[in-house]
Amino acid sequence: MSDTYDILIIGAGPGGYVTAIRAAQLGYKTAVVDREHLGGICLNWGCIPTKALLRSAEIYHYMQHASDYGLSAKEVSFDTAAIVKRSRGVSGRLNGGVGMLLKKNKVDVIWGEAAVDSVAKGNQPGQVTVKESKRAEPPKGAKGAGTYQAKHIIVATGARPRAIPGIEPDKKQIWTYYEAMVPETMPKSLLVMGSGAIGIEFASFYRTMGAEVTVVELLPQILPVEDGEIAGIARKRFEKQGIKILTGAKVTKVEKGADSVTATIEGGDGKTQQITAEKLISAVGVVGNIENIGLEKLGVKIDRGIVVTDGLGRTNVPGLYAIGDVAGPPMLAHKAEHEGVICVETIKGLDTHPMDKAKIPGCTYCQPQIASVGLTEAKAKELGFAVKVGRFPFAGNGKAIALGEPDGLVKTVFDAKTGQLLGAHMVGAEVTELIQGYVVAMNLESTEEELMHTVFPHPTLSEMMHESVLDAYGKVIHT
Amino acid sequence: MPINVLMPALSPTMEKGNLAKWLKKEGDAVKSGDVLAEIETDKATMEVEAIDEGVLAKIVVPEGTADVPVNDLIAVIAAEGEDPSSVQAAGGGGKAAPEAKAEAKSEPTSAAAPAPADQNTTPGGGHMSYERVNEAPEGAQPGGTAPQQQAGAGGRVFASPLARRIAKQEGVDLAAVEGSGPHGRIIARDVQAAKASGGTKAPAPQAAAEAPKAAAPAPKAAPAGGAPAGLTLDQVRGFYAKDSYEEVPLDGMRKTIAKRLTEAMQVAPHFYLTVDCELDALMKLRETLNASAGKDKDGKPAFKLSVNDFVIKAMGLALTRVPAANAVWAEDRVLRFKQAEVGVAVAIDGGLFTPVIRRADEKTLSTISKEMKDFAARARAKKLKPEEYQGGVTSVSNLGMFGIKHFTAVINPPQSSILAVGAGEKRVVVKDGAPAVVQVMTCTLSCDHRVLDGALGAELIAAFKGLIENPMGMLV
Ligand SMILES: Cc1cc2nc3c(=O)[nH]c(=O)nc-3n(C[C@H](O)[C@H](O)[C@H](O)COP(=O)(O)OP(=O)(O)OC[C@H]3O[C@@H](n4cnc5c(N)ncnc54)[C@H](O)[C@@H]3O)c2cc1C
Numbered sequence: 001m002s003d004t005y006d007i008l009i010i011g012a013g014p015g016g017y018v019t020a021i022r023a024a025q026l027g028y029k030t031a032v033v034d035r036e037h038l039g040g041i042c043l044n045w046g047c048i049p050t051k052a053l054l055r056s057a058e059i060y061h062y063m064q065h066a067s068d069y070g071l072s073a074k075e076v077s078f079d080t081a082a083i084v085k086r087s088r089g090v091s092g093r094l095n096g097g098v099g100m101l102l103k104k105n106k107v108d109v110i111w112g113e114a115a116v117d118s119v120a121k122g123n124q125p126g127q128v129t130v131k132e133s134k135r136a137e138p139p140k141g142a143k144g145a146g147t148y149q150a151k152h153i154i155v156a157t158g159a160r161p162r163a164i165p166g167i168e169p170d171k172k173q174i175w176t177y178y179e180a181m182v183p184e185t186m187p188k189s190l191l192v193m194g195s196g197a198i199g200i201e202f203a204s205f206y207r208t209m210g211a212e213v214t215v216v217e218l219l220p221q222i223l224p225v226e227d228g229e230i231a232g233i234a235r236k237r238f239e240k241q242g243i244k245i246l247t248g249a250k251v252t253k254v255e256k257g258a259d260s261v262t263a264t265i266e267g268g269d270g271k272t273q274q275i276t277a278e279k280l281i282s283a284v285g286v287v288g289n290i291e292n293i294g295l296e297k298l299g300v301k302i303d304r305g306i307v308v309t310d311g312l313g314r315t316n317v318p319g320l321y322a323i324g325d326v327a328g329p330p331m332l333a334h335k336a337e338h339e340g341v342i343c344v345e346t347i348k349g350l351d352t353h354p355m356d357k358a359k360i361p362g363c364t365y366c367q368p369q370i371a372s373v374g375l376t377e378a379k380a381k382e383l384g385f386a387v388k389v390g391r392f393p394f395a396g397n398g399k400a401i402a403l404g405e406p407d408g409l410v411k412t413v414f415d416a417k418t419g420q421l422l423g424a425h426m427v428g429a430e431v432t433e434l435i436q437g438y439v440v441a442m443n444l445e446s447t448e449e450e451l452m453h454t455v456f457p458h459p460t461l462s463e464m465m466h467e468s469v470l471d472a473y474g475k476v477i478h479t
Numbered sequence: 480m481p482i483n484v485l486m487p488a489l490s491p492t493m494e495k496g497n498l499a500k501w502l503k504k505e506g507d508a509v510k511s512g513d514v515l516a517e518i519e520t521d522k523a524t525m526e527v528e529a530i531d532e533g534v535l536a537k538i539v540v541p542e543g544t545a546d547v548p549v550n551d552l553i554a555v556i557a558a559e560g561e562d563p564s565s566v567q568a569a570g571g572g573g574k575a576a577p578e579a580k581a582e583a584k585s586e587p588t589s590a591a592a593p594a595p596a597d598q599n600t601t602p603g604g605g606h607m608s609y610e611r612v613n614e615a616p617e618g619a620q621p622g623g624t625a626p627q628q629q630a631g632a633g634g635r636v637f638a639s640p641l642a643r644r645i646a647k648q649e650g651v652d653l654a655a656v657e658g659s660g661p662h663g664r665i666i667a668r669d670v671q672a673a674k675a676s677g678g679t680k681a682p683a684p685q686a687a688a689e690a691p692k693a694a695a696p697a698p699k700a701a702p703a704g705g706a707p708a709g710l711t712l713d714q715v716r717g718f719y720a721k722d723s724y725e726e727v728p729l730d731g732m733r734k735t736i737a738k739r740l741t742e743a744m745q746v747a748p749h750f751y752l753t754v755d756c757e758l759d760a761l762m763k764l765r766e767t768l769n770a771s772a773g774k775d776k777d778g779k780p781a782f783k784l785s786v787n788d789f790v791i792k793a794m795g796l797a798l799t800r801v802p803a804a805n806a807v808w809a810e811d812r813v814l815r816f817k818q819a820e821v822g823v824a825v826a827i828d829g830g831l832f833t834p835v836i837r838r839a840d841e842k843t844l845s846t847i848s849k850e851m852k853d854f855a856a857r858a859r860a861k862k863l864k865p866e867e868y869q870g871g872v873t874s875v876s877n878l879g880m881f882g883i884k885h886f887t888a889v890i891n892p893p894q895s896s897i898l899a900v901g902a903g904e905k906r907v908v909v910k911d912g913a914p915a916v917v918q919v920m921t922c923t924l925s926c927d928h929r930v931l932d933g934a935l936g937a938e939l940i941a942a943f944k945g946l947i948e949n950p951m952g953m954l955v
Contacts, residue, residue, distance in 0.1 A: 123817060318812075351492075353659070418648065420641050420667070445639030445667055 004125050005031045007344060008150030010114045010293060013040020014047075014333040015324025016156035017098050017107075019340030024105040026348045031108040031148065035133035038098040038109070040158050041325075042333040044091050049181050050201050052087035054365050057208035061367065068404055078209065084182050099139050111138035112145045116153055116294035119319035125149040126319050152319060152347055155307060156340065157293060159286035159325035167193070167254045167282060173261045174254065175281045177202070187211050187278040191263055193251050195222035197364040199283030200238075204366035207243050214244040214275055216251055216265055223364065227376040227425040233409055234427050237368050254280060288326040311354025313343025321347075335360050361439050363432040368408055371435035374423030374442060377413050386416040388448075390472030392464045394428045396479050399459040405429035410468040412438075419447035424468075430461055437465055448473055481561060482531045484554040486540075486547045489518065489525045490865035494663035496520045497731055498544045498553060503535045509556060516542070516553070519731050524861045533558045545728070548637060549662055638665035645670045732830040740889045747808070747895075748928040751887050752936050756947040758903045758918040761789055764950045768844070782845040786920075787823070787877050790900055791847050792953050794875055795819035795839025797942035804939040805872055807895045808929045822874035822891060823851060825858040832858040833891055835871040844953065873897060885921045895930040896939070899923045920947075 007023040009016045012034035020032040037044040056078070066073040102109055112130035119126040132145045161176040163169060169176045180202050188211060192203045195217035207213045215222065215238075222238075222245060223231045235245055248268030255262045262276040287305050300315050300322075301308040306329075307322035309315055315322055321343050324336030338355055346352045361373040380387050394400040394408035408428015415422050424438035441451055451469040456462045470476045486496065497519040503509055509529045516527045536557035540547055547553065636653045638646070642665045646653050649670070656673040658665035729737070765784050772780040798805040798819035806815040819840040822833040834854035836847055857863050872895060876888045879902035888899040901921040907914050922943070926936040946952050 418641060418644050445641035447640045447644055450640050 005029050005108075005148065005150040007031075007152045007154065007347070008033065008126075008128055008148060009154040009156055009340075010116070010128065011040065011156035011158055011289075011324070011326075012038045012098070012102075012109070013156060013158045013324060013336060014042040015158070015336030015340045016040065016154070017102060018337040019154060019156060019323060019344055020107040021101060021105045022341045023344040023347075024107050026344060028344070028348075030106075031110050031143075031150070032102065033110040033112065033114040033128070033130055033148075035111070035113045036135040037095060038102070038139060039091075039095045042336075043094045043098065045178055045181055047333050048094055049087045049091045050177075050198075050205075051365055052090040053083060053181070053205050054201060054367075056083045056086065057205045058367065061208050065404075080183060080186050087181070103141065109139060109142040110144070110148065111142040113292075115292060116155070116298060116320065117147070119153060119298060119317055120151050121319075125151050126153050128153060152321065154313070154340070154343060155293065155295070155315075155320065155322040155326055156324045156336070157289035157326045158336075159288050159331055161282065162285045162287045164193075164251075164282065164284055167251060167280075169282055170256075173256050173259070173279055175279055177281075177283065180279075180281050189277040189279075190214070191216065191251075191261065191275055191277040191280045192283060193263075193280060194283035194285065195245075195247075196224070196283060196285065197362070199281065200234075200364055200366050202281050202283065203238070203243055207238075207241055208367060212242075212244075212277070214246065214277065216249050216263075217245070217247045218250050220248045220268070222247060223370060225362065226364075226370060226372055227411060227423070228378055230370060230372070230409065230411060230425045230427045233407075234366075234368060234370055237407060237427075238366075241367070286325065286331055288328075290326060312346040312352060313339060314346070330357065330360055330362060332360065332362060359439060359442050361435045363435065365432060368428050369431045370427050371431040372423065372425040373435055373439050374421070375413060376423060376425065377411070380413050380415075380422045385422060387422065388414040388416045388472040390414070390468040390470070390476070392467040392471055392476065392479065394461075394464065396467065397459075397461060397464045399461050399463070400429065402459065403429060403461075410434075410464040412465075412468045412472050414448055414469075414472050419449065421446065421448070421451070424465075428461075434462055434465060437462060481536065482533060482556040482558055483552050484515065484527070484529075484556060486549050486551045486553050487518065487527055488549045489520050489523070492865075493520055493549055495546045495548045498540050498542055498547050499524060501538060501542045505535055505538055507535045509533060509535050520865075523863055523865065527553075529556065531556055531558070533561070536561075548635070636665065637663065638670075639667065641667045642670045649674050730829065736830055739892055743890050743892045747890050747892065749887075749890060749925050750928055750933065750936070751923050751925055752933075752940050753885065753921060753923040754940050754944050755919045755921050756944050758786070758920050758947070761786070761947055761950040762903075762918060765789065772845075782848050784844050784848050785851075786879070786903060787875070787900070788844050788848040788851060789947065789950060789953065790875055790877065790898070790922075791821050791823060791836055791839055791851070792842070792844055793943050793946035793950075794821050794873060794898060795836070795842075796946055796953060797939055798872060799840040800942045801935065801939045804896070804931055804935055806930050807872055807893050808927060809893070813930055816872055820871045820873075822868070822871035822894065823854070824874055824876040824888075824891075825855050827859050827861070832863055832868050833871065833874050834858060834863055834868045875900060879903060879920065885923060887923050888925050890925050890927055895927040896936070897925045898940075898943070899925065 006028035007020070007030045009020050009030070009032040012020070012032045016032050016034070017038060020030050023030040042048060060076070060078055063073040063076045099109070110130050112133045114128050114130045117127040117129055126149065128148050128150060130145050130148060138144070161169065167174060171179055177198055186209050187206065190203075190206050190211045190213045192199045192213060192215045195215050199215060200223060203213050203215050217224070221228055221231050222235050239245060246265060246267065250266045251263045252266050252272070253264040257276075260276050260278055261280045262274055263280060264272055264274050266272045288307065290302055290305060290307060295302065295307065298317050298320065300317050300320060307315060307327050309322050309327050313321040313323050313327070323339040323343050325331045327339065335355070342352050342355060358374055361371065364370040375383070377387060377389055390412040392410045395406045400406055400408070405428060408431065409426065410428075410431075411425045412421065413423040414420065421438065421442050424435065426435060448469055451466070452473070452475070454466070456466040467476050467478055471479070489496065499517040499519040501516050502514050503516075509515065510532045511530055513529045514526045515529050515535070518525050518527055533556040535554060537555040538553070539555065540551065540553040637658065638653050639660065643653065645651070645667055646656070651670050651674050653665055653670070656665050656669050659669050660666035765786065769780065769783055772782050775781050796819070798821075802815065805819060806813045818838045820835050820837050821839040822835045825832050825834060836842065836850055839847065842850075854863065854867070871891070874891050874894055874897045876897060877900040878886060879900055882902055884901045884904070886899045886901065888897040890897050899922065903918050903920040905916055906919045908917055908919065909915070910917070922940070924936055924940045931939070
């Protein structure tokens, strides 16, 4: 019989590998299986490489506007291959880093396609069969195909792009994030279907690099999960940059030409129009990787493509757990990581609580950036809260002016009764680095009073976070 | 840098402890490994050792202080070369300064708090600088965040700002709320749960009418201090003449017993099954076995089995023979065990311990006997380790030596049963239609109905009785 692990995790994405490290810290003999890459979508095809691309776009943008800062940059241009190479290099470096972290923590890496045969019963451990994977070469020191025993099995298989029937990605003209991440040349024109974080980030990147970009969104608002006011401000900025945005609109048909696609788009008013572009990016969400890993056979409860768990990672089948994208929204790397830690700490018998999803921040790294946590103003009202809302514009902040970033808003939503910070929403420069201040405050259950008493360093963008709170209570200074 | 000595966590679940005694005085030199103080937890007394060298500069929490939260500053050690008389707590302050205990003001005082001395002035030179000052934050924060002392509850209550505000608005007494946040801090959901379960303490005078509501709080809402809300102190005092009693403060063990067993009675639906076990065969076997014991190096018999050792072993074996009963309740499921873990109540001065014999089904009688002797001795000295009295599926409580014939016991959570064992005594029974004198012991099993139904409990105690009456079965 091969080794029996205490914990075996399927999938080495941010959910899986962080879970593995935490499990090892807790003294468990741990293994993590992957078929393709350490670090999952996040490190290889998601969070990290997009941020690398967007950084190139950002610097390109500044170079084009060098004269705003008294500088001159002549003949500003770019090399698509070099931009992509840098982005892949960043992924590669972090991917190697995950390998080292796992090694350092004595987590076994098993390479291949895994499926659960059985879960632990009494003293009998569960079993996982790993078949050889043809997707990628195994990292050094990884174990190969075979059957493996484990007392606890954690499914962290992540998600993949959702495809709309009739508009299936073909890698050539209809792209998913995979192709959009590694363009051979910059497309001259682009149609982006879906205005969630992924769609908007690519729209922003390609627009900055010079493409004609149209975004089509089914719902009446872009970035549908964000606060309406913030999304509205972002939309105006995007339109000013030249992105064409169609909301309440649906792509009903796509015809492929020799090197173009023509999409038929039905607007909310019933009128249809046709838009032709070089490429179409399908960014209409992701679906969980729940197939072919043995879940059906074990009777694991699935709801709309997502493994159902109890908030502590436990499925309805004892001994089997699920975390990360495969266990449902919000499909974010930090949610996957945190969920994994809660899962193994629960197995260990530590005092854990289900993650409070209302306190998970979300960031979109487009130009301008968007960051938020908690309830939107509309949602808070819908839930019956009497709210106090604070707003502070970037134009009132010294540092923002000095940076040459006078556009943006910091918005806070408080429960008028208790002073609880229900939500915070921001649009503008660097807000993705700011939001964490509010997340900490929310987790410490601060009220407006503690936030008002906190001293924010001057001059920083963070002062706007203070002012927004002051504004909610009629004490704002700089407007 | 002065070194902070914090209240240690002696077990993973410990949230607070009593500072029983300081073994060093202010001004004493300490070196790594020196015992600084004794901490009394739920059940055990443990020692705090110095990990650094220096001089004990300041004792922050005086001895005899109850319920000191884990990680609170209890003393400060001045490192070599530092002047012990002038050291202050290092960094991370705001937590433990005893002066901060005063009731916090909660009117919204955005700017009303008196400004501390010019924050931008370095203590030495007094010049303004663009650098930050390297001083510990003030112990008390301006405005409503100073640690708040609950009137009458005799301990600081840690609660989030939001929890405090909701408690104030809803009239929830924070002292009566158990915290589920980090380090037992009370957070908003605890206050909401306390409110929903009516676990708020009614103000004393009107309390009589409110009593039924307050008497059955949900377990989460049990007062942090120990005993769940019943009559208030003032109410109880009101029943007796003022000079007719002496007030005895609760130690950690008493609080734990009060809390856990009240909870057990409220949460676990108990039912009771009583059987008489004939002991004659067992007594005979015991005599034979004890007579056969070899001598140890001091010339004493290598073992001397007690009836209780047989009872433990029989309970262990019975559990493995009735596997469905070898289980405990866990919120939304049952945890079923392979090995039998049997707790044994050991009475000590001022309370009791229930150390657990692991694998009682597998161990020999002599091993069980030896372990019990060791456990009993260390229990009396309060030197048991927490892991030695945690867990267990069932327990044995034997009051036979006090001449008790029959009693029922309260299940010790999270266990699912407990066996109350009475005295073995000669009784006249009817045997084969004729009176006969036999030695009989009455045993009563308390069962948690969430895990064991009547028939299952009966099966368990029948298995036990079978082993006691045919004790050879325990030897093989
Ligand atoms: C373009 C893009 C940008 C994004 N940007 C952000 C962002 O900025 N911030 C953010 O928080 N999130 C972002 N996300 C989302 C983030 O990538 C995911 O939420 C995160 O990767 C989920 O982690 P996971 O561990 O659950 O799954 P994944 O990262 O998907 O990892 C799952 C792993 O399981 C492996 N696997 C699957 N099935 C098997 C099997 N049968 N056998 C063996 N191995 C298997 C896969 O190879 C993969 O490595 C982005 C996503 C995309 C696509």
